[in-house]
Amino acid sequence: MSRIKYYYDPKTCKYERYVRSKWDITLNSLGFLSLASLLAVGILIVFSHYFDSPKELLLKRENKELKLYYDLMDQEIGRLTAMMEDLQERDDNLYRVIFESEPIPNSVRRAGYGGTDRFQEIKDKGLNQEKMIISVMEKLESLKKQMFVQSRSYDELSETALNKEEYWASIPAIQPIHNEELNRLASGYGMRIHPILKVRKMHTGVDFSAPKGTPIYVTGDGVVKTVRTEFGGYGKHIEIDHGFGFVTRYAHMNDFGVKVGQRVKRGDQIGTVGNTGSSTAPHVHYEVIKDGKYMNPVNYFFKDLEPAEFDKILELASRENQSLS
Numbered sequence: 362m363s364r365i366k367y368y369y370d371p372k373t374c375k376y377e378r379y380v381r382s383k384w385d386i387t388l389n390s391l392g393f394l395s396l397a398s399l400l401a402v403g404i405l406i407v408f409s410h411y412f413d414s415p416k417e418l419l420l421k422r423e424n425k426e427l428k429l430y431y432d433l434m435d436q437e438i439g440r441l442t443a444m445m446e447d448l449q450e451r452d453d454n455l456y457r458v459i460f461e462s463e464p465i466p467n468s469v470r471r472a473g474y475g476g477t478d479r480f481q482e483i484k485d486k487g488l489n490q491e492k493m494i495i496s497v498m499e500k501l502e503s504l505k506k507q508m509f510v511q512s513r514s515y516d517e518l519s520e521t522a523l524n525k526e527e528y529w530a531s532i533p534a535i536q537p538i539h540n541e542e543l544n545r546l547a548s549g550y551g552m553r554i555h556p557i558l559k560v561r562k563m564h565t566g567v568d569f570s571a572p573k574g575t576p577i578y579v580t581g582d583g584v585v586k587t588v589r590t591e592f593g594g595y596g597k598h599i600e601i602d603h604g605f606g607f608v609t610r611y612a613h614m615n616d617f618g619v620k621v622g623q624r625v626k627r628g629d630q631i632g633t634v635g636n637t638g639s640s641t642a643p644h645v646h647y648e649v650i651k652d653g654k655y656m657n658p659v660n661y662f663f664k665d666l667e668p669a670e671f672d673k674i675l676e677l678a679s680r681e682n683q684s685l686s
Contacts, residue, residue: 531603533580534664549678550657565655566648575634596638612646
């Protein structure tokens with residue numbers, strides 16, 4: 362209940378009761394409401410600055426959880442990437458070495474998917490954490506690409522492993538004639554004096570001297586590709602296709618023991634030593650061709666030689682002398 366107010370009226374020399382007008386009441390009410398509003402706004406500002414609303418608290422908690430999930434996912438991607446790099450290193454430096462396959466270039470392993478607008482859909486949404494999201498997506502895309510390449514590599518190695526037994530049987534891994542005393546290697550691979558032209562010329566194989574009629578043996582499993590007679594050059598010669606990019610040639614033969622298309626096994630006799638074509642003495646000129654390139658045949662004589670014998674053959678083959686053809 363409001364207090365009754367009085368004022369002294371000098372005209373009547375009495376205390377008269379004070380009666381407030383409606384205007385005074387309105388002004389007082391407005392002043393009170395204004396002060397209360399200002400006070401409420403101030404309290405609200407201070408409270409919102411120092412204290413979070415329930416909705417803000419919920420959003421902050423969700424943001425913390427999302428950040429935690431992002432950090433965990435980023436760490437997991439890092440671990441998976443490290444594991445993938447370990448698999449790639451084993452693949453290139455162990456498995457592919459064992460199976461004699463070329464390492465996969467880094468440019469292939471780490472090639473991107475291409476396209477500048479690959480994540481355009483994310484960019485169009487105008488997200489606050491756009492860079493963070495795209496960073497994770499790029500890492501995942503890179504990891505998926507590497508996994509795909511690695512999977513294809515294992516498929517290739519698996520197929521190679523299945524063919525490995527056939528591969529080892531097909532490699533030209535023995536000498537084409539019996540050479541127990543290691544004294545039949547007359548001329549090695551490389552630059553040699555040509556016996557007829559008397560100039561240094563590339564000798565694309567090795568020459569084994571032996572009496573006419575000495576058996577010649579195929580050095581690896583394969584199929585007879587060529588049986589040919591020439592008046593010059595290789596003379597009577599045979600080519601064997603071993604598969605896996607290997608071809609061997611046996612030249613200056615006296616006679617043949619096989620025909621085109623015939624399958625042969627390592628150690629089978631295919632003919633005898635002769636002196637046909639551009640030859641200056643009875644011998645067999647033996648060549649190993651891998652993927653269309655001439656190779657040093659001595660490097661493949663690992664099947665029938667002990668380490669010391671192999672070293673001696675290497676030393677004999679390295680001497681620069683005159684070839685027999």
